[in-house]
Amino acid sequence: MTLLLHGLTPMHWAVAGAAIAAITLALLFVTNRRLGISSGFEDICSLALPLPYFRRRSLLSNRTWRLPFVIGLLIGGFVSAVSSGVWRPTLALGFFDERIGFGPAAKLAWMFVGGLFIGFGTRLGNGCTSGHGIFGMSNLERSSFVTTLAFMAGGIATTNLIYRVIF
Amino acid sequence: MSVLYAALGALFGFVLSRSGAADYGFIQSMFLFTSFQLYGIIATAVVLTSVGLLVLKKRGRTAAGTPLSIEVKPLNRGNALGGLLFGVGWSMAGMCPGPIFVNIGEGKLYAIAALAGAVSGAALLGVLYPKLQGPLHLPKM
Numbered sequence: 685m686t687l688l689l690h691g692l693t694p695m696h697w698a699v700a701g702a703a704i705a706a707i708t709l710a711l712l713f714v715t716n717r718r719l720g721i722s723s724g725f726e727d728i729c730s731l732a733l734p735l736p737y738f739r740r741r742s743l744l745s746n747r748t749w750r751l752p753f754v755i756g757l758l759i760g761g762f763v764s765a766v767s768s769g770v771w772r773p774t775l776a777l778g779f780f781d782e783r784i785g786f787g788p789a790a791k792l793a794w795m796f797v798g799g800l801f802i803g804f805g806t807r808l809g810n811g812c813t814s815g816h817g818i819f820g821m822s823n824l825e826r827s828s829f830v831t832t833l834a835f836m837a838g839g840i841a842t843t844n845l846i847y848r849v850i851f
Numbered sequence: 852m853s854v855l856y857a858a859l860g861a862l863f864g865f866v867l868s869r870s871g872a873a874d875y876g877f878i879q880s881m882f883l884f885t886s887f888q889l890y891g892i893i894a895t896a897v898v899l900t901s902v903g904l905l906v907l908k909k910r911g912r913t914a915a916g917t918p919l920s921i922e923v924k925p926l927n928r929g930n931a932l933g934g935l936l937f938g939v940g941w942s943m944a945g946m947c948p949g950p951i952f953v954n955i956g957e958g959k960l961y962a963i964a965a966l967a968g969a970v971s972g973a974a975l976l977g978v979l980y981p982k983l984q985g986p987l988h989l990p991k992m
Contacts, residue, residue, distance in 0.1 A: 756952060
């Protein structure tokens, strides 16, 4: 199996896992920050919405590191693309195109709805794959085991419903 | 400092991009149990991070010598419900939060729609939080 990005062969899982551990530990050891990305959605909200929820001190005090980190993620994806071929905007989605076959507008709507679930769900569950799945489970936190189990169950149920039942 | 965070983020993003963690097909294969790749990544990352955390906690200080502070996430009813909803979205979009940003950087335009949805979803939670707080036992703001 290859990546959608330029048909590349992915790096070995052990190498990727070790690199993620190293970055997570460096973030904590050097800057005293706990890895977590989904709060970045709230950081973006806090730039525009004056709601009390987006004025929490715990949110604003982390915005100063999380926004640059998230911009870094964009840069990482960009560097990955340009260093392996030509950077080209695309709507191609492999598996999805073959089986579901939505046109551009329906595809974007599908992604927006998926995003709604991601944004609402991660913030209700207080974390995502990074903050709960990687950091929280490594730190043996009960809430992280519960949340990770729940999002894996949600993903497994949904994908199996989509690709083994509906399409 | 911002440059350091951006650099760590860029490294993280590069690894997500090249490992399959930000790839629609690999995400679906994980949920269909037809590929081991992402399970291997998560398991390796968790095992190595937990060992590293033990070492760092024993030391108790950061590189600069300030006391290590790790805020543990509270357990409440939002975890299971929010996790389940996030799982639905992860499957639909084929992206979890980090990869949304990585995919935009790669030039995958549909990830912009996913980001717009995710920010809207977070905004919706911010609006509903005072109402959900009681029934779901969520922490005070």
